[in-house]
Amino acid sequence: MTWESYAALVALGAFHGLNPAMGWLFAVARGMQERSRSVLLRSLPPIAAGHLASVAIVAAVISATRSVVAANVVGIAGGVLLVGFGLWRLLSERHFRWAGMRLSSAQLAGWSFLMSSAHGAGLMLLPVLATTPVPVTHAGHAMSGSPGGALTGLAAAGVHTVAMFTVMAGCALLVYEFLGVNILRRAWFNVDRLWAGVLVAAGALTIALTA
Amino acid sequence: MTRWTPDPTFYPSPGAAAGAPPEKLAYVAAFDRAAEKPDAIAVIDTDPASPEYGRVVGWTDLPHTGDELHHFGWNACSSALCPTAPHPHVERRYLIVPGLRSSRIYVLDTLADPRNPRLVKEISADELAEKANYSRPHTIHCGPDGIYVSALGAGQGGDGPGGIAILDHKTFDVRGQWEADRGDQHLAYDFWWHLTQDVLVTSEWGTPDMIEDGIVPELLLGRKYGHRIHFWDLAKRSLVQTVDLGDQYQMTLELRPAHDPSATHGFLGVVISVEDLSASIWAWHRSDGSFAVRKIIDIPAEPADPDLLPPALKPFGAVPPLVTDIDLSVDDRFLYVSCWGTGELRRYDVSDPFNPVFLDSVHLGGIVRRTPHPAFPEERLAGGPQMVEVSRDGKRVYVTNSLYGSWDDQFYPDGVGAWLAKIDATDEGLTLDDRFFPHGDEFRGRRVHQTRLQGGDASSDSYCFPS
Numbered sequence: 001m002t003w004e005s006y007a008a009l010v011a012l013g014a015f016h017g018l019n020p021a022m023g024w025l026f027a028v029a030r031g032m033q034e035r036s037r038s039v040l041l042r043s044l045p046p047i048a049a050g051h052l053a054s055v056a057i058v059a060a061v062i063s064a065t066r067s068v069v070a071a072n073v074v075g076i077a078g079g080v081l082l083v084g085f086g087l088w089r090l091l092s093e094r095h096f097r098w099a100g101m102r103l104s105s106a107q108l109a110g111w112s113f114l115m116s117s118a119h120g121a122g123l124m125l126l127p128v129l130a131t132t133p134v135p136v137t138h139a140g141h142a143m144s145g146s147p148g149g150a151l152t153g154l155a156a157a158g159v160h161t162v163a164m165f166t167v168m169a170g171c172a173l174l175v176y177e178f179l180g181v182n183i184l185r186r187a188w189f190n191v192d193r194l195w196a197g198v199l200v201a202a203g204a205l206t207i208a209l210t211a
Numbered sequence: 212m213t214r215w216t217p218d219p220t221f222y223p224s225p226g227a228a229a230g231a232p233p234e235k236l237a238y239v240a241a242f243d244r245a246a247e248k249p250d251a252i253a254v255i256d257t258d259p260a261s262p263e264y265g266r267v268v269g270w271t272d273l274p275h276t277g278d279e280l281h282h283f284g285w286n287a288c289s290s291a292l293c294p295t296a297p298h299p300h301v302e303r304r305y306l307i308v309p310g311l312r313s314s315r316i317y318v319l320d321t322l323a324d325p326r327n328p329r330l331v332k333e334i335s336a337d338e339l340a341e342k343a344n345y346s347r348p349h350t351i352h353c354g355p356d357g358i359y360v361s362a363l364g365a366g367q368g369g370d371g372p373g374g375i376a377i378l379d380h381k382t383f384d385v386r387g388q389w390e391a392d393r394g395d396q397h398l399a400y401d402f403w404w405h406l407t408q409d410v411l412v413t414s415e416w417g418t419p420d421m422i423e424d425g426i427v428p429e430l431l432l433g434r435k436y437g438h439r440i441h442f443w444d445l446a447k448r449s450l451v452q453t454v455d456l457g458d459q460y461q462m463t464l465e466l467r468p469a470h471d472p473s474a475t476h477g478f479l480g481v482v483i484s485v486e487d488l489s490a491s492i493w494a495w496h497r498s499d500g501s502f503a504v505r506k507i508i509d510i511p512a513e514p515a516d517p518d519l520l521p522p523a524l525k526p527f528g529a530v531p532p533l534v535t536d537i538d539l540s541v542d543d544r545f546l547y548v549s550c551w552g553t554g555e556l557r558r559y560d561v562s563d564p565f566n567p568v569f570l571d572s573v574h575l576g577g578i579v580r581r582t583p584h585p586a587f588p589e590e591r592l593a594g595g596p597q598m599v600e601v602s603r604d605g606k607r608v609y610v611t612n613s614l615y616g617s618w619d620d621q622f623y624p625d626g627v628g629a630w631l632a633k634i635d636a637t638d639e640g641l642t643l644d645d646r647f648f649p650h651g652d653e654f655r656g657r658r659v660h661q662t663r664l665q666g667g668d669a670s671s672d673s674y675c676f677p678s
Contacts, residue, residue: 021294032473099354100446101407185219190300193213
């Protein structure tokens with residue numbers, strides 16, 4: 001992957017980490033409920049793990065598929081899928097449903113996995129994955145199928161999640177220690193709408209770059 | 212369409228909500244006991260600076276008759292900030308208004324003209340019965356994953372079990388029955404929750420057959436009305452624990468859990484003890500994983516001349532207090548208790564939930580007392596403080612005077628009238644507001660039940676973050 005690809009993955013990770021709905025707010029709530037910073041901190045790894053799993057599956061599928069079919073087919077098909085998903089997110093206004101708040105670490109990871117998946121977090125990486133040159137062997141042709149192709153996706157998901165985790169932890173601690181949750185009343189702009197817009201833009205970009 | 216910033220009426224914590232600006236309008240359920248005119252939502256100006264302060268300034272008639280509007284609630288509230296399924300950019304704009312007798316549920320939009328809410332959807336009794344197998348919808352709470360509606364009866368007939376139906380947040384379609392495992396729960400009435408602790412609490416009144424034609428003396432003396440409360444796992448939707456208060460304690464009605472999400476206590480009002488006609492308040496709290504419920508307040512019956520009593524009470528020679536509603540201030544300090552029989556609104560300091568301190572009270576109406584409002588000292592009032600609503604800042608308390616059509620007729624047989632009073636509350640005391648007393652013809656022949664305040668009130672919102 002190129003330097004630009006990594007930068008894009010980090011930026012998307014930061015964007016996901018910034019979204020209160022992706023986990024940091026839940027970590028803050030758990031910390032506040034128990035009046036314990038360590039509860040907050042212990043909540044972050046499961047949330048990141050769930051996010052990683054969600055993103056990695058999508059990324060691995062995209063990358064593995066790219067190594068066996070023509071790159072522009074993946075790009076265009078994925079792009080169309082992404083635009084459609086983004087438009088649906090934009091227009092449907094339906095929100096994620098989950099009633100319970102007292103979760104074990106495993107349940108917290110599961111919650112994060114579902115939250116990320118429902119929001120199409122992994123799909124958002126499509127422009128990066130679809131435009132990254134497929135790893136080539138010394139024989140000069142694309143590696144055939146997974147796991148080689150999928151590894152690219154997994155690496156991308158890992159980089160993305162590290163960035164997501166860092167920003168999420170920063171937001172959570174900043175709000176817990178200094179700002180207080182009342183900041184949400186003013187500062188929580190409609191990430192969901194922006195998010196949907198990014199999905200649509202990512203899909204369109206992918207089509208443009210790979211067609 | 213969603214907003215770019217969170218709805219300004221959503222607050223992450225009760226402490227923040229207590230700093231909310233005063234409400235400018237109040238919405239009041241108004242119903243025609245004769246079922247000849249349509250029921251309505253009346254809109255009252257609560258802005259002291261307005262020339263129309265204390266007057267009915269808006270009115271929305273519903274399209275049918277005989278609904279018997281009772282309780283209602285907002286489509287969204289501060290629980291939209293809860294972190295598991297946040298959606299803070301929806302608007303608090305729709306009133307979800309059930310008809311307790313007709314089983315219809317209306318959705319009114321208050322956005323375009325807050326003084327004249329517009330009907331945008333109607334859920335038929337058939338839809339509620341088909342999709343959730345419930346009828347007689349009652350209490351509304353905006354949950355993190357949908358709108359919760361309690362219902363007193365099963366889908367068909369006049370029996371139970373009553374329970375909770377879920378409405379979709381967005382479309383308001385009935386999504387189905389909430390309970391996955393209800394155990395032996397059969398009677399239903401109120402519900403609320405400790406949201407961050409995955410606990411839902413429900414209380415018991417009676418099935419439609421037990422209440423719709425009036426209180427049934429044989430059922431009451433036979434101790435057949437509800438006397439239990441139930442604790443559920445909110446996430447698993449299953450009954451975890453039932454506490455029986457003892458069958459002399461008839462009708463466990465209103466539930467008011469602490470607003471502080473880190474607290475695990477709450478309050479329950481019991482209408483009457485068949486042993487001495489007293490009313491009582493109970494507190495629950497959790498210890499070692501299970502809930503204990505303890506009586507914390509007894510309000511005795513008041514002896515009275517039988518000649519002054521309605522037929523149902525003559526044999527007893529006393530007026531029961533009839534605690535039919537309670538409300539807890541957002542800061543969890545003050546518990547307001549309506550004594551609909553004796554015509555009194557009491558205030559207790561419940562900072563220490565198990566050692567409440569009686570502070571003060573206001574008298575209005577009452578079966579025997581008939582205390583007038585200070586602004587109209589010649590008018591002996593019928594009914595008593597019943598539905599009580601407290602503003603978010605705790606400074607204003609609103610009371611209406613009707614309980615339930617057929618029950619009004621039994622306890623106030625010469626007519627219950629219609630009035631809405633406002634009480635100013637400070638740490639020093641309670642004072643009836645002389646300038647605020649819409650009553651009588653202002654309500655166009657309807658009786659008035661629950662009040663909801665614009666932007667939220669002490670019984671509308673749940674919070675996921677401690678102050």
